[in-house]
Amino acid sequence: MSTTVISQSSTAYQSRSHSALNRLKGLKPVLWLVPFALFFYLFQLAPMAWVFINSFIYEDAFSLENYTEVLDSAFMLQAFGNSLWLAVWSSLFGLVIATLLVASLRRVDSKIRDGVIAFTNMSSNFSGVPLAFAFIIILGTNGAITLLLKQHGLLGNFDLYGQWGLLIIYVYFQIPLAVLLLYPAFDALSDDWQAAASLLGAKTWQYWSKIALPVLSPALLGTFIILIANAIGAYASVYALTSGNYNVITIRIASLVSGDLFLEPNLAAAISVVLMAMLAFITVINQWLISKSYAGKKSHAKR
Numbered sequence: 646m647s648t649t650v651i652s653q654s655s656t657a658y659q660s661r662s663h664s665a666l667n668r669l670k671g672l673k674p675v676l677w678l679v680p681f682a683l684f685f686y687l688f689q690l691a692p693m694a695w696v697f698i699n700s701f702i703y704e705d706a707f708s709l710e711n712y713t714e715v716l717d718s719a720f721m722l723q724a725f726g727n728s729l730w731l732a733v734w735s736s737l738f739g740l741v742i743a744t745l746l747v748a749s750l751r752r753v754d755s756k757i758r759d760g761v762i763a764f765t766n767m768s769s770n771f772s773g774v775p776l777a778f779a780f781i782i783i784l785g786t787n788g789a790i791t792l793l794l795k796q797h798g799l800l801g802n803f804d805l806y807g808q809w810g811l812l813i814i815y816v817y818f819q820i821p822l823a824v825l826l827l828y829p830a831f832d833a834l835s836d837d838w839q840a841a842a843s844l845l846g847a848k849t850w851q852y853w854s855k856i857a858l859p860v861l862s863p864a865l866l867g868t869f870i871i872l873i874a875n876a877i878g879a880y881a882s883v884y885a886l887t888s889g890n891y892n893v894i895t896i897r898i899a900s901l902v903s904g905d906l907f908l909e910p911n912l913a914a915a916i917s918v919v920l921m922a923m924l925a926f927i928t929v930i931n932q933w934l935i936s937k938s939y940a941g942k943k944s945h946a947k948r
Contacts, residue, residue: 693921700914711915721897721916725923727808728877728894731815736872738812739819740865746820747827751834762828769821773881780805780814780886806887814882819872826871830864863935870931874924894920 703710715721750758771779783790784805794800804810834857842852858865880895889896894916901913 696914696917699911700918702911711912712919714912715915715919720892721894724892724894724897725919727892729923730808731811731893732873732876735812735815735819735876736869738816739823739872740869742816743820743823743827743868744861744865746824747831750828751831762824765821765824769818769825772818772879774885776814776818777882777885780810780817784810784813806891808891811883811886811891814886815876815879818879818882819876822875823868823872826868827861827864830861830868833860833864866931866934870928873927877920877924 700711701707701709746761750761753761780788782788784803785791786805788805791800791803791805805813838856839852842856847855878895880899883891883893884896884899889900898913898916898920901909901916
């Protein structure tokens, strides 16, 4: 009788130990996520919450005055307009150039392709002050190419430190990022599709407009939104090139939190919230367009 009781208690103990081990194994993935969750909270959620809360504080009281000042200021609206203009056009030009480049890479030898991708990966990190300095040397007032073009009367009234000069710099650092984002997406295209389209009498532009671009449209739209966010958040290159004299929204935020004359961090927080709302709206539109694109593909496949 005692032997039976001991055996039953031993079995119950082993069962409890086994269940405890299973619970610990189940908690193991959660424990691995703790450092990431802490990092995400400290560097993402906490600053975002601070910005959002302080954007409503005006003279030690909760108010919408900061937002009213932002939306009523022609200077601030000009900064938003300049940032959006640079972001949209640089993203569009960068996306078109990157699409042509990646499409061409699929037709070259693998060694050349790997070399171009390696160079693109390296050049994607070439930004900020070094990039601005490089453009000053090349296209500045006394830049090498500037003087060469002026000798032949080809430059005109080009100004590196103005709107079009900044657009060139923005396009330059947008292209490598777009290439890295689009390169995997082109794996969805099969060479057999173009061969079959050619056999059926389709021209190259018909293949791209009817087959390739619809397949690539989700990747193109997603890349376009990432490029816009990347351009709107650019700061170091613009500041190094113009010394903060060109009115873009990142320069305005920086001047309000680290300016020499006056500090208005709460107003800067309100500008940041408006900027985040704009990016969120653009992202929602992008996701809606992507979902419509996927829905169109599914309906076309069913047919």
